[in-house]
Amino acid sequence: MVWAGCAVAAALMAAVTDLGPHRLWGLCATGGYAVAAALAAGAPPPRRRAAPFVAVAGAVVVPMVWLIAHRQGQLEVDVVHRSGALLLSTGGPYLPEPERIEDYHPYLPAMALFGLPHALLGDSPLADARWWFALVFCLALGVAARTVAGRCAPGGLAVMAAFPLPALALATGGVDLPVTALMCLALATAATGRPVATGLAAGAAAAMKWTAWPVLVVAPVLLAARRSGRAAAGACAVAATVLAGLIVPSVLVSPGAFVEQVLLYPLGAGRVASPAASPLPGHLIAALLPGGRPIALALLALAAVAVALSLAARPPGRCSWPPTGWPSPSSWPSAWRPPPASATS
Known part of the structure; x- marks a missing residue:
């Protein structure tokens, strides 16, 4: 039933979108999900276990290869490619006088690292940033699963990558996926008492996008609860070093x-208006209410304060996979609890 639902979602995407790459993804993914649904519903157990990999082939591999070969994708891919070239030639990923939306690199400097293969190898399909987004996404999630659960089941990773949201992003150009995966890795290493690894993963994620910065708070709190305040301070020091090394040089080049x-x-508040829009409360408040933008920013700040208070009152102290209440497919590791803190010292 899950893969059938994914097939319906992909078919709807193909039917309603006016974006060529998204329509192609919808058509390819519909077929992949439909075959996966048939395998999961009626095939013998050995073939049934192939369903997630069939879904990945149809929803990720086929559309991703076709789009890369035909130089199609989301604007973010071209932005990262240009930023990688700028980073290589000037030391910073930002154009000095952006005039159009395409000229903006609205990410922190480390995101431009994904554009370095394109800058070095030219317009080769193998240099496309999407390969490197996908590589970091899969590696970080795989290491996170092995860290927390003791092993990384390929079927479980395939299930995660094949679902429509990550699959669409992988095929068309998902800058958020490596960031999210590194955040998961930071939390996994914090839960098992590894301060250096926590700092490296959290710092790398936070050096790419502002949206990763909450992990700079949550991961050390989890690490302090699992191990000690000294370990949390060590993780913060490592993360700060990574952030400084990846961000400060680019800021100095073009502040x-x-x-x-x-x-x-x-x-x-930039010279060019952002086209980003969504039906989420923050955007609706900013767009529809008088003085909505300051109100939305104030509510965002209050939410951050609420999260901080929650962390102080009830710090996280354990990690489980899958999360409590989730179904546990046979290809996923069973629920796990981290070992006592003394075992990871």
Whole structure:
């Protein structure tokens, strides 16, 4: 039933979108999900276990290869490619005088690292940033699963990658996926008392996008609860070193461009208006209410304070996989609890 539902979602995407890459993804993914649903419903157990891999082939591999070969994808891919070339030639990923949406690099400097293969190898399909997004996504999640559960089941990783949201992002250009995977890795290593690994993963994620910065707070709190305050401080020091090394040089090269593209533009205060829109409360408040933007920012700050208070009152102290209440497919590791803190010292 799960794969059948995914097939319906992909078919709807193909029917309603006016974006060519998304329509192609919908058509390819519909077929992959349909075959996976048939295998999961009626095939013998050995073939049934192939369903997640069939879904990955149809929803990720086929559309991703076709789109890369035909130089099609989301705007983010071209932005990262250009930023990688700028990083290589000038030391910073930001154009000094952006005039169009395409000129903006609204990410922190480390995101441009995914554009370095394109800058070095030219317009080769093998240099496309999507391969490197996918590689970091899969490696980070695989290491996180092995860290927490003791092993990484390929079927479980395939299930995660094949679901429509990550599959669409992998095929068309998902800058959020490596960031999210590194955040998961930071939490996994924090749960098992590894401060250096926690700092490296959290710092790398936070050096790519602002949306990863909450992990700089949550992971050390989890590490302090699992091991000690000293370990948490060590993780913070490592993360700060990674952040400084990946961000400060680019800021020094072009401070004005950094402020315009990374601070003002996402807040809607840049010279060019952001096309980002969604039906989420923050956007609706900013768009529909008088003085809505300051109100939305104030609510965001209050939410951050609420999260901080929650962490202080009830710090996280354990990690389980799958999360409590989730179904446990046979290809996934069973629920796991981290060992006592003394075992990871």
